Amino acid sequence: MSRSTTVQNKIARIENVFLEKAQYNLTVREQKIMLFLVSNIDPRQKNFRTQIIPVKELEAVLKHDMKKWGGLYVEMKKFARSISKKQITFPTDVVIDGQPLEGYINWFSSVVPKRNEDGLVCISFAFAPELKHFLLKLKQFARIDRSEVLEMKSFYSIRFYQLFKAIYQKQEKYRTVVYKTISVAELRAMLELEDKYTKFTEFRRNVLNPAHAEINKYTSLHLDMEFQRNSKRQVHAVKFMICHRDDVPKQLSLLGDEEKRSISEMTKEEILARSKKFEITHFKKKYPGAYRDAVKKVRETFGDKIDPNHPAYMNSIVGQCHTWFVENVGK
Structure with a gap:
């Protein structure tokens, strides 16, 4: 044949x-x-x-x-x-x-x-x-x-694309955004890395980041990542957010200059730390109208396509408020 x-x-x-x-x-x-x-x-x-x-x-x-x-x-x-x-x-x-x-x-x-x-x-x-x-x-x-894989340069991108395609297609009838948490140990075993990229920084740089970038660039899927840490502050698992690229929340368009860092590069702790630095609580009390407008705009953009507890949602509200503050009050 x-x-x-x-x-x-x-x-x-x-x-x-x-x-x-x-x-x-x-x-x-x-x-x-x-x-x-x-x-x-x-x-x-x-x-x-x-x-x-x-x-x-x-x-x-x-x-x-x-x-x-x-x-x-x-x-x-x-x-x-x-x-x-x-x-x-x-x-x-x-x-x-x-x-x-x-x-x-x-x-x-x-x-x-x-x-x-x-x-x-x-x-x-x-x-x-x-x-x-x-x-x-x-x-x-x-x-x-x-x-969708013809242009990919990394085996890890192709392998993860197939994995996330399977996970997403099983649930796409019931939800727009699918979440899946996988331990770092499971990911390493799946790829048979053995003694390669034993440090998480190496694993992230050589495996996760290229796969994340190529999946978002070349395929119909959109992927975001959140790193989960244990009591020793070590990353032990990765929470993946998977959706169709046509359904991706437009969070990046809402970010100010400081907020243009990729969501996948941030942890919840980092977002909360940055929120504190910007004093979002103080902003909410002093400029309640602007804060309500920011929340409304973010909700209109996301709709039902993202969990309100997802870091991207919080990050986008902070970004909107920061942009308004810079434009109307000054740094």
Whole structure:
């Protein structure tokens, strides 16, 4: 079976449990090829069919990231060798000494170069049968638009995009904004980082920030983050706010110069500290009319699209009041 990269094949359908629980680490190119191959699958079929893909089609997908290209032969050899060795780690129900044992699944049962009936050089991909539970006869699945990841440069961006797509699509019928809190340990395990980026500042700089930026730039989702700290002031979890980009609260347009720092870069403590510095309580008492107008404007902008307790809501009110103060009273 030979497939093309035409628009009708751009949606990859993957079971939610895989996107939320599977642990793996692929290169950006491997992840893009994987989504391309999954988008070629008819999930109604009983078993996987071998996909025989002309290398020119694979080249088109791999070259899109504009990274250094080492020549078709070199890249195809490198890709086939690498992807055939990659595994997926998955939690199981088997417990020994109180700890669940992990299972390991290969992506493919075979990756073999050959020629198709037209004489074109191709690579034959046969998905491992253990993946049928996640790619065939789907029950609760996410629709991943692979055209939204073509420009991404980070594997973490692609992996998180799929995760948040699954989380969002499960709840979008019931709410506009979806919240999900995930521990840092879970995020690290999902990406199989092991000893990489062990400090949270490194994890944030190299994993979270690029993923946050690329998801908001290239996809239909909008993502914001709030970092949660334990009693030792260490970040132990991340609360994600996920919505469609057409529904994103317009909080950034409400901020003054000082308030233009991204919401995702701030904690609740930082917002409260800045509010105190601006003396918002004093402002509310001295300029009640201006404060009411600021709250009204923020509510009109947000509508029902955001939880009033979300830091972005508080931050926007402070920003409105600060802007009014600068314009009408002076610094």
